[in-house]
Amino acid sequence: DGGITQSPKYLFRKEGQNVTLSCEQNLNHDAMYWYRQDPGQGLRLIYYSQIVNDFQKGDIAEGYSVSREKKESFPLTVTSAQKNPTAFYLCASSIAGSSGQPQHFGDGTRLSIL
């Protein structure tokens, strides 16, 4: 079945450490997105990519980095510059970025600080 796979499900980060969250999709979608979810704040967009080798900052990109070398993959790195990284991270994809198509979500990665 087609879908979005996020790994790992749980991740722990030490102070000063960079960690990378994986997101893979086999839906043949062009656009991919990363969201951060905190209690009571809904979902906030970190980065998005509408095509391979191109991506744009979302509303809260500081302290995060991404790459889009393959259509299927959109990994998110949480850098040591992100001072409050504890959150639930959701990856999503859609057929095309600007045609109003719904986004489909993975099951998320919960990141905590040791």
Added chain:
Amino acid sequence: AQSVTQPDIHITVSEGASLELRCNYSYGATPYLFWYVQSPGQGLQLLLKYFSGDTLVQGIKGFEAEFKRSQSSFNLRKPSVHWSDAAEYFCAALTGTASKLTFGTGTRLQVTL
């Protein structure tokens, strides 16, 4: 600024009772509108979407939503709630020229037996 508002943070209903979750949007033009549901520790599942045309939209799991342009609202309804409907519900909007979904802050639904 473009925004989506879900005024109810938490709602409790009895099983079998009807449900209405409120959503209001603030956009210059009518956006694409979506309702998603999230179970604890899970991703979001699309319930339904409004693009244009009929103002009453049918979705999965017996949910429907009504678009009211005059009120800038897109409320989610279900005639009879089941205990398995307990979850968090998010309203979201997307404009035709943007690639970003704007989410409301969510409404947590609790169902009592």
